[in-house]
Amino acid sequence: MPEAPGTSKVTSKSSTLLANLLKARFPYLYIQTWEEDRVTSVIRSIAQDVALIKTPREVLIWRMTTGIIDASGNSRGDTRQPLKALEFIEKYDSPCIVVMQDFHIYFGGQGRAPDYQVIRKLRDMLIRIKQNPSPINIIFTSPFLILPEELQKDITIVDFELPSFNEIKAVLDEMIAVNEQRGRIQIVVTPEERERIAKAALGLTLSEAENAFARAMVEDGYLDIRDVEVILEEKEQIIKKTGILEFIRSELKMEDVGGLENLKRWLTKRNRSWLESASKYGLPAPKGVLITGVPGCGKSLISKSISSMWQLPLLRLDIGKIFSGLIGSSEENMRKAIKTAEAISPCILWIDEIEKGFSATSSSGDSGTSARVFAQFLTWMQEKTSQVFVVATANNIAGLPPELMRKGRFDEIFFVDLPTKRERKEILRLHMSKRLKHPEVIGDFQLTDEVLEDLAVTCEGFVGAEIEQLVIDALFEAYAEDRSILLEDFRRAIVNTVPLSVTQAEQIRAIREWANVRAVTATPKEDLEDYVKEETVLDGGNPAPGSQDQGADDIRFKRGGRTIDF
Template identity: 30%
Template structure:
């Protein structure tokens, strides 16, 4: 199955379009050359390649075996005689006057064609204008010629005066059918695999380009039997799927500066109302819901003070829905400078291709604190995508201060649900303590609870206004201190016995060494809580646990 980018390019080449801009990732470079060469071979056209690293134009062809062949073009016709940048770009004059009935691929000149807001030195700007004029001349003089110049790079960013003159084609991430076709032709897996196995392996590769998928499977055992039994086929698909998924997670994290997490397995204490809502969202992913024209919400916002568990809650929500989670630090885009919008665009395209996922933007409000032009452009890009997308992507964003966000970002149709993630009440703190204590003290596992009600009341009263992150720290410190004391006292033998047991006194001792944020910065935290009260839905029901009576609010 041929990629959509090659269908589009073939149409332009057939129509003898003089200029075409193509955006294709670097890892697809060889496959791109091969695809264009195959088109030219089929149409009886010559194919050429030139980039900044070449001192001569290369002729691109296909060998008898179907492989890519690059050869130096006739040196007598090569106009580049010295390694000078100004002479490099005379390739445009050469193409205008010398070659007929062909295709020339020119790589990596997009930096000279980008948007006007990029501040560059005078020499760079003069070179940029010279290149733009050369390209426009090509379009003017070659309008009726049987040749096409393809501009190739990983980001086809054109200035406004060029956008209307040069059509842009994007090399999109492959869909499931294209991935299956790539896998069948890669000769990495036995061709006799059942169709269901091809689909299962291909689904693991969704979100990767074809070259990455082949590279991710390259180390598989190639000595598979051609005659497969059912059990052998299952073993192969299990091995291939596992390897491809591991490769995908590692590569996506590096390429997009994100954290891609398969459906996580975590526990959350509290926030029952929010968890119930995501149970409903899970049902909306079903094909039956689609028949009723029902869709998952476009966006969900978590509002509340720092440390209340918003990031952890996002993982739980992805777990409830049974879909992968993509964690994104919104502030990272601002640090990318001129490439921020390009990186966000690619990330959103990835999310659309992955389809049924939760994408979590952490600390979204901090990206808008400066109220600068970049913030507004990024916000506009995110809003447009959220408004127009058709994929089943649930966007979750965490914010501490909603007043820093543009008003249009929080209206219905963008973020349909806004939940207040507040300081945990007594019942929730009890659940959070048990959840973390079970990591160190086996008495808390499987529903166990070694503390008395009176001991819990002491602990919960002492940790009033502590958030989940602070409770986790208290437990971890208490466990470390208990272990140290056991080790110093010679209590631990070679078999790591006895088991570590947490005490209320150890937990209270660690609490005394901590000054919770909600007390240390009471005014700021209460301001956040008050505004979240006004704008958000409650994420937790009223505390009806046996410890509720001791939940005394202060600083209100």
């Protein structure tokens, strides 16, 4: 079996800082962490490393259940009561580090009143500890950060990082080595896949990562790249506890999205960019992408499919949950959401219809809360170094603050327009293939390229959501009459639909004009050229002015977005 999670070496930045603080004889330190064993092991490593700390020190542990115990588990007197424990430390005459676990309960908070005698005792001890010939440090560890005002100037807070990639990979490598010796679990992973599995566990504690690896091995007796899903399920527990972020489990794949090949190529080139192999090229982790355009054309669909392509967890940030009635809580909610996303990185953070959350940033009706939260988000987007890929979607371009679209926030801005004929054929093929499976429903109907070509021309101006719905409407026609599907059912559904390109023609023109200089088209150049060559709508005749077809014809030739191929 691998070593206990607490046996990690002292290599992280936080461990080096801790060593320097101990060497400088800071009397009181506070570490907020859930990983008691790992913290204790790191402290013990530091205490005996003369290269980090000149004077080796004994490490003692205090718990309210055991009192003060040494490394062998021997009790050091009747020290369960906090005052007696502090008196023992005050009189101790050998170099030592005392780790006080869950001592925060005497500091108040969470509905408890502080123990003022304990607080006073800590203040009384301060000078004596500093003047003691033998170096003595007290380290408080707790899952919660609770400090009484009386001690805020005396206690130094130390950030203790979650396990690094190297620490998690070391646990995985050791578990694989042990299981290979025993021969119980079949290991079917390449070095790169092993790296991806370890990367997927970032954000977990070592204990959580070890449990996830063990579960992945024993569920089917194999360990392969598909077990990344098991790791993501463990991460889902972290997300559920925040109440702000939502863990999205999507079965969608890129193959389920019709068209948008330019955007797909861009995303494909950035796949695996969080792996160590990308560092050879000096590549930073991609920041994110803003996808805007006509409603119903697949923005949310492709956002969900990135998760399966990259095999990364997908988190949805609901801006509405960020804002609440308590003063200052909205800013804290945003900090909490960002911190959680960074903790489980690499991951994808999806913000759907971002303009609805940040459209009122210039308004003073909320005493500037929206502006402060928005500024906090912008600063993080600009300066973040964590591997959190932000996918933001927007329908209403006018509602987007200009600061959001400045270079450096997102890597690229893509515009999703009405689907071209080639894209409509692909969308039709996807939805019809997905639903037409039963032989009695199919009957004599054949899904040929000629049928798709005919329907794609007929549904000129339809968005992807409308194409899906016309397939459903046609099937309802056949179901209502208890017969197999006919081509005429699809044609009738098209005729009975008034598309967005007609009802919102003016809005689409405005969106396209905006995108012509600010965004890159998600549709590749070859599809756009094919689209421009189309001469008519529906049956080949010119639509009558003011007719339903006229709206689609008006907006067809001025498509939005710069034509850059990736």
